[in-house]
Amino acid sequence: MHCLGLMSGTSADGVDAVLASFDGPSQRPQWSLLHHHHQPYPLQLQQQVVAAGQGEPMPAAVWLQLAEAITEVQAAAARACDPDAQAELIGCHGQTVWHRPPAQGAAGASWQMLQAPLLAHLLQRPVVHNFRAADxxxxxxxxxxxxxxxxxLLGRTQGWRALLNLGGIANLTLIPPGSGGDRHTAVLGWDCGPANSLIDLGMRHFTNGAQPFDKGGAMAAQGRADEGWIQRWLQEDYFQLTPPKSTGRESFGQDDLNRRLLQLGGASAADAIATLTAFPAAVVAQDLEHLRQRRGVAPIELITAGGGSQNPVLIDELRRRCRGLQLDESSRLGVPTAAREALVFALLAWWHHKGHPGNVPAVTGARREAVLGVQVNPA
Structure with a gap:
């Protein structure tokens, strides 16, 4: 079955679309990635998405226009990726504008902005969306x-395999080994904290909006990270939580950047960006050390994906701080770094069609497994 996956992440740089085919058993499908396309958000739309994700008040009419604009870019990405309309089913994550994890007995909630009936109508194919709701x-x-x-998608190896997505937020997946005592252990995973979100906002701050991200880690390479503040930041509440845990721009957005820049006390632009670049690597290294201490799990390799995998300064920091791990990109395993999450949502749509659960209770804390997503058909 041909499925199209659409993903627009916390970085709010646009929509990644993947056309893929799936066959065989649900748990270990035979798959192939047929096409990948990135559709950038127009600058004004990107600015609105970032503002919405940081809680900026907007009139209802603007929220409505924002949902329509996001949906239209999703449709454009789908058409560019699949011009011959081969996909029988679309899996669309939508654009996260607010995420509230469960806390102190209160239920969690999450808002992925999308007008799914409009997208199904524009593409004239069924759309599976709202993937987080059931969990x-x-x-x-x-x-x-x-x-x-x-x-x-990626399978197992001789030891624990760690996959690190470096989008706006950094998140980890831990895949158990294919043999040995841990082979029956559940897949693990959680949101580590900021990856590109603070770096990108910092670049906009220091360049008056001229540079939305640190291309090639150029500015970070010119600076020196403040290790003292990094070690202090690592002690903050979120980074001490045990999984399940998840987060987003509502926690690591402009207000958080302003606080950290104030703490850095007038550091140069290069030093501040170097510190914000080293910080995610330090968080990941600390999370992996906590995992070893609490569960005795120590991965043998760390596979990176997402936009941050193209930042050599961030990758060098990971290599330096995560000693003993073989570091590589997901492209080596057949999944282009920029396509991984869109491919995941193509698979989640196929799993929805097959009635196969998509969540992992050990990861999210849900009471049980569930088939994820809601399907809408063209009008």
């Missing part, structure tokens, strides 16, 4: 949703 009503975090799909 949330079962008491889960609703995120991350990639771990089960990662395990199905």
């Amino acid at each position: 949330l009503v079962l008491g889960g975090q609703g995120a991350p949703l990639v771990p089960r799909a990662d395990a199905a």
Whole structure:
């Protein structure tokens, strides 16, 4: 079956679309990636998405226009990726504008902005969306949703395999080994914290909006990270939580950047960006050390994906801080770094069609497994 996956992440840089085919057993499908396309958001739309994700008040009319604009870019990405309309089913994550994990007995909630009936109408194919809802009503975090799909797409190796997505937020998937005592252990995963979100906002701050991200880590390479503040930041509450845990721009957005820049006390632009670049690597290294201490799990390799995997300064920081791990890109395993999450949502749509669960209770904290997503058909 041909499925199209659409993913627009916390970085709010646009929509990744993947056309893929799936066959065989649900848990370990035979798959092939047929095409990948990135559709950038227009600058004004990107700015609105970032503002919405940081809680900026907007009139109802603007929210409506924002939902329509996001949906139209999703449709454009789908058409560019699949011009011959081969996909029988579309899996669309939508654009996250707010995420509230469960806390102190209160249920979690998450808003992925999309007008799914409009998207189904524009593409004249069924659309599966709202993937987080079922996990949330079962008491889960609703995120991350990639771990089960990662395990199905990439398979196992001799030891624990860690996959690190470096989007706006960094999240980890831990896939158990194919043999040995841990082979029956559940897939693990969680949101580590910020990856590109603070770096990108920092670049906009220091360049007056001229540079939306640190291309090639050029500015970070000119600076020196403040290790003292990094070590202090690592002690903050979120980074001490045990999984399940999830987060987003509502926690690591402009207000958080302003606080950290104030703490850095007038650091140069290069030093501040270097510190914000080293910080995610330090968070990941600490999370992996906590995992080793609490569960005795130590991965033998760390596979990176997402936009941050193209930042050599961030990758060098990971290599330096995560000693003993073989570091590589997901492209080596046949999944282009920029296509991984869109491929996941193509698979989640196929799993919805097959009635196969997509969440992992050990990851999200949900009471049980669930088939994810809601399907809408063209009008």
